[in-house]
Amino acid sequence: xxxAISILNIFLPLGYTVTAFFYGRAFLKGDEFADKHKxxxxxxxxxxxxxxxxxxxxxxxxxxxxxxxxxxxMLALTISAAYLxxxxxxxVRNTGFPILAICTVLVLLDSLFYKQYYGxxxxxxxxxxxxxxIAALVGYSSFTLxxxxxxxxxxxxxxxxxxxxxTVYQNLPSLESLEKLAxxxxxxxxxxxAFSIVIGFIxxxxxxxxxxxxxxxxxGVFLTLVVYGVGISVIKFAGLRGRRLALLAxxxxxxxxxxxxxxxxxxxxxxxx
Amino acid sequence: xxxxxxxxxxxxxxxxxREAVAFSNEETAQILPELQExxxxxxxxxxxxxxxxxxxxxxxxxxxxxxxxNFLIEWKRANFLKPQHFYxxxxxxxxxxxxxxxxxxxxxxxGDVQILQQVRDAYELSGEKRTAGxxxxxxxxxxxxxGKRAKAETAIGKGAVSIxxxxxxxxxxxxxxxxxxxxxxxxxxETAELTAKHLRNHGIGHLLIANRTLERAQNLASQYGxxxxxxxxxxxxxxxxxxxxxxxxxxxxxxxxxxxxxxMKTRPSAPLVIVDIGMPRNIDPKAGEIxxxxxxxxxxxxxxxxxxxxxxxxxxxxVREIIAQELQKFKEWAAVLDVVPTIKSxxxxxxxxxxxxLQKYKYKFAPEDFEKVDELTKVLVNRILASPxxxxxxxxxxxADHPADTEQILHAVQQLFALPPRSEAEEDKVKK
Numbered sequence: 001x002x003x004a005i006s007i008l009n010i011f012l013p014l015g016y017t018v019t020a021f022f023y024g025r026a027f028l029k030g031d032e033f034a035d036k037h038k039x040x041x042x043x044x045x046x047x048x049x050x051x052x053x054x055x056x057x058x059x060x061x062x063x064x065x066x067x068x069x070x071x072x073x074m075l076a077l078t079i080s081a082a083y084l085x086x087x088x089x090x091x092v093r094n095t096g097f098p099i100l101a102i103c104t105v106l107v108l109l110d111s112l113f114y115k116q117y118y119g120x121x122x123x124x125x126x127x128x129x130x131x132x133x134i135a136a137l138v139g140y141s142s143f144t145l146x147x148x149x150x151x152x153x154x155x156x157x158x159x160x161x162x163x164x165x166x167t168v169y170q171n172l173p174s175l176e177s178l179e180k181l182a183x184x185x186x187x188x189x190x191x192x193x194a195f196s197i198v199i200g201f202i203x204x205x206x207x208x209x210x211x212x213x214x215x216x217x218x219x220g221v222f223l224t225l226v227v228y229g230v231g232i233s234v235i236k237f238a239g240l241r242g243r244r245l246a247l248l249a250x251x252x253x254x255x256x257x258x259x260x261x262x263x264x265x266x267x268x269x270x271x272x273x
Numbered sequence: 274x275x276x277x278x279x280x281x282x283x284x285x286x287x288x289x290x291r292e293a294v295a296f297s298n299e300e301t302a303q304i305l306p307e308l309q310e311x312x313x314x315x316x317x318x319x320x321x322x323x324x325x326x327x328x329x330x331x332x333x334x335x336x337x338x339x340x341x342x343n344f345l346i347e348w349k350r351a352n353f354l355k356p357q358h359f360y361x362x363x364x365x366x367x368x369x370x371x372x373x374x375x376x377x378x379x380x381x382x383x384g385d386v387q388i389l390q391q392v393r394d395a396y397e398l399s400g401e402k403r404t405a406g407x408x409x410x411x412x413x414x415x416x417x418x419x420g421k422r423a424k425a426e427t428a429i430g431k432g433a434v435s436i437x438x439x440x441x442x443x444x445x446x447x448x449x450x451x452x453x454x455x456x457x458x459x460x461x462x463e464t465a466e467l468t469a470k471h472l473r474n475h476g477i478g479h480l481l482i483a484n485r486t487l488e489r490a491q492n493l494a495s496q497y498g499x500x501x502x503x504x505x506x507x508x509x510x511x512x513x514x515x516x517x518x519x520x521x522x523x524x525x526x527x528x529x530x531x532x533x534x535x536x537m538k539t540r541p542s543a544p545l546v547i548v549d550i551g552m553p554r555n556i557d558p559k560a561g562e563i564x565x566x567x568x569x570x571x572x573x574x575x576x577x578x579x580x581x582x583x584x585x586x587x588x589x590x591x592v593r594e595i596i597a598q599e600l601q602k603f604k605e606w607a608a609v610l611d612v613v614p615t616i617k618s619x620x621x622x623x624x625x626x627x628x629x630x631l632q633k634y635k636y637k638f639a640p641e642d643f644e645k646v647d648e649l650t651k652v653l654v655n656r657i658l659a660s661p662x663x664x665x666x667x668x669x670x671x672x673a674d675h676p677a678d679t680e681q682i683l684h685a686v687q688q689l690f691a692l693p694p695r696s697e698a699e700e701d702k703v704k705k
Contacts, residue, residue: 160446161561163573165580169446175544176449241542242565 001059002116008052013108015045016076020100027097030167039093042084042100049077049107060118064110065133067117068264073110076103078141086145086181094171095178098148132199136221139193143228143253146185150249153178157243179242182249190228197221220259228252274607274676276408277313278367279341279359280326283381286358293351296320298398304348305402312341315406317413319374319395321388323381328371330408368412368603372596375420377429384429384585389420407610415603422595429588432581437467439574439581440548441475444516447544447567455479457510458499459519459527461489464550468518469497481514483507485521511536518548519555526557533560541565550574604673611676612669615683616662618692623654661686 019041025034053074056064064070080103087093152172159169172178200218231248235241281294296304301318308316313329313336320326327341338361346354362370373379375389396413399405405413423429433439448454456477458465461484472480480499483506484490490501502510504527511517511532519527528547533556537545547568549556554570561568627650631643638646665686672678686692 156446160567163569163576165573165577172446174445174449175447180449239541242544244542 001055005052005055005059008048008055009111009114012045012048012052013104013111015041015048016080016100016104016107019045020097020104023096023100027094027171028168030171035093038096039084039087042080042087042096046077046080046084049073049080053077060116062117063133065137067113067115069110069113071133071137072106074137075140075144076106076110078137079103079106079144082141082145090177090181092173092177092181094173095149095152095181098151099145102144102148126203128199128203132196132203135192135196135199139189139191139196140256142185142189142192143224143249143256144185146182146189146249147253149178149182149185150246150253153182153246154243154250157246175242179245182246183241186228186232186245186249186252190225190232193221193225197225216263217260220256220263223259224252224256227255274364274368274408274611275330276364276367276412277329277331277336277338278326278362278370279329279338279345280324280362280370281359282324282326282379284379285360290354290358291323291325293354294320294325294345294349295322296325296349298394301395301398302402305399305404307348308341308344309404311344312336313404315409316404317396317399317409319392321391324374326371326374328367328409328412330406365600365604365607368415369596369600371412371416372419372599375416376423376592376596377420378423378589378592382434383582383589384431384434386424386430389417389424392420393417408607411606412603415599419596419599422599423592426595427588427591429585429592432584434578434582434585435467436550436571436574436578437464438471439577440468440518440550440569441471443548443567443569443574443577444546445475447546448515450476452476452478454515455481455513456516456518457481457483457502457507457514458493459483459504459507459517459555460521460551461486461493462520464520465518466493466496468520468550469493469499472516473497477516481510483510508532508536512539515544516546516548517556518550520550521555523551523555524553527551527555528560529557530559530563533557533566534563537563537566548574601673605670608669608673608676608679609666611679612665612683615686615692616665619662619686619690620658622690622692623658627651627654 019038022034022038022041025031026038053064063074065074079099083096083099087096153175156169156172156175156178159165159172160175197218228248231252235245235248281291283291296318297320301320305316305318308318308327308329312331314332315330317328318325319328327345339356342356342359346352370379371392375392377384377386377388380388392413396405396409399409433442444454444456445451451472454477456472456479458469458472458480461482465482465484469480469482480494480497481502482490482494482497482499483502483504484493485504487501487503490503493499494501507527511528512535517528521527533545533547542565544565544567547556547560547566549568549570552571556568558568558570560566631647631650634646635643665682668682669679687694
């Protein structure tokens with residue numbers, strides 16, 4: 001099984017790279033072959049990723065979410081699964097390139113810094129922790145997707161204003177569709193991350209005595225929620241939408257990334273080892 | 274294959290000439306039986322604003338295309354028409370041309386999707402008049418298949434190529450669902466009418482039409498389920514609409530920057546699409562600087578239409594490939610059709626021999642045994658003929674591009690089996 005995991009560890013980043021390449025060719029060059037087969041490549045890559053996660057869970061006796069890099073890998077899985085769902089349910093098929101490019105980077109990080117951690121501490125075998133992690137993954141995935149849709153909104157907005165009716169213009173869905181997707185991502189992300197932080201604040205100090213509420217990760221998430229919360233309130237009460245909402249999605253994502261990188265680089269991820 | 278095409282189109286004649294030879298449905302219904310009586314045993318007449326084409330199978334070798342041309346000119350009393358206005362094709366070239374028509378690549382606007390339904394209507398009318406026979410049925414059904422495949426498998430019909438359609442397409446790039454949107458058309462002329470038609474086809478929620486002459490606005494509004502308003506009241510409605518398309522002739526701006534700004538204040542982030550098709554421009558260009566206002570003029574729409582036109586043209590090779598595939602199938606079908614009378618003749622000859630033999634020896638068998646002998650001889654004859662008939666069909670299909678080779682084989686079969694010579698009447702009966 002270790003051999004299979006190692007093989008998948010190599011093929012997974014390759015799969016994501018090839019998939020992102022196909023989505024990129026279709027989006028930027030209007031390549032028909034790429035457009036026809038890109039979703040199939042994504043489905044295959046997702047299947048490989050699920051398989052890899054299942055094998056790692058079976059081999060190491062825990063879901064691969066116990067380190068920062070493992071979480072990046074799982075984040076890539078949830079983002080790409082959510083994107084595939086969006087593709088099938090909305091028939092909006094041309095927005096995958098930036099999303100899968102992000103997933104490729106995340107999976108690459110997971111593969112490069114892959115370590116074999118066998119088992120976890122008993123205190124971490126808790127359903128509440130599972131809810132905390134799942135909610136966090138849903139939250140981060142949603143914010144990532146909303147940021148991409150916000151970014152694409154701004155691109156299309158600029159193309160319309162500058163009267164640039166090129167291939168990218170042709171391939172993007174309508175402004176309203178992008179706005180709706182970004183909005184949904186923000187709302188779902190906010191609720192999920194708020195849920196995650198509440199569980200975290202309640203459960204973790206009880207489970208681990210040495211755990212500090214000044215944990216950098218918590219502060220980062222809290223800051224992210226404040227940014228999104230203020231943004232959502234301003235937009236809702238001032239009735240703003242469109243470009244402002246798109247910019248909120250992008251700014252919130254940047255704050256989220258900075259807080260995560262800061263927390264991991266300078267103070268370390270939640271350390272349970 | 275004895276297929277014939279006589280036509281006149283936008284490629285060979287001006288609109289004045291084309292309209293002189295255009296046939297209404299009533300005229301088509303009237304002329305088809307006359308054509309069948311005098312010239313063609315099968316006939317389908319296709320007549321649209323850009324072409325009139327007659328597809329047919331002549332009665333016999335005495336048919337002359339000049340006689341048909343003169344007949345049509347006389348029928349329509351269009352004596353100013355000249356032979357160079359017409360084009361004539363025969364056999365598989367005529368079939369290929371029809372496939373080019375139904376696929377939209379022969380249209381004035383490449384990828385025109387309406388032509389397929391127009392050809393279908395013409396074929397159905399010929400069916401009602403019983404002027405379409407075996408060849409026409411197969412030819413037109415093959416051509417409809419070409420049209421459907423071109424639409425499904427290529428992008429030949431995708432993207433707006435007219436100004437009014439480009440305006441609607443642009444709106445759909447901003448709004449996800451036009452059903453929940455309101456549009457106002459300024460003007461009630463031809464461009465406004467086309468735009469109203471496209472907006473309705475795309476499911477616009479509410480449509481208003483504003484014009485200086487309220488009566489004209491009301492006439493147009495009644496055709497498209499819209500509300501007519503006087504031009505002077507536009508500003509009152511501006512804050513509630515999502516799309517404005519203007520196409521009037523006016524020296525002054527119909528909408529100034531301040532008007533648009535005032536409307537946007539009541540709807541701060543909701544996008545407003547303004548399309549200015551007027552010449553001189555109807556909308557103050559400075560209105561386009563306002564946040565969330567997308568102001569497009571005729572240049573933008575022409576850019577969109579031209580880009581789409583180029584994209585359609587790049588699909589031509591794919592459509593030609595589809596036409597080549599279907600034409601080859603049609604040729605193979607036509608080749609088999611040619612051997613059917615000979616096959617029938619061969620079967621009939623063998624059956625005659627079998628029956629004559631059975632009659633001769635009938636009284637040498639008990640009745641119940643005779644039935645078995647009858648069955649046995651039938652099976653034997655079928656088995657003996659199975660291979661040569663199958664080989665004949667296959668040979669004719671493989672030689673679809675060389676009908677002379679098939680003719681030689683058929684002649685050899687006739688000689689070998691001493692089959693009676695084929696008469697045309699018999700062939701037609703068999704083919705039907």
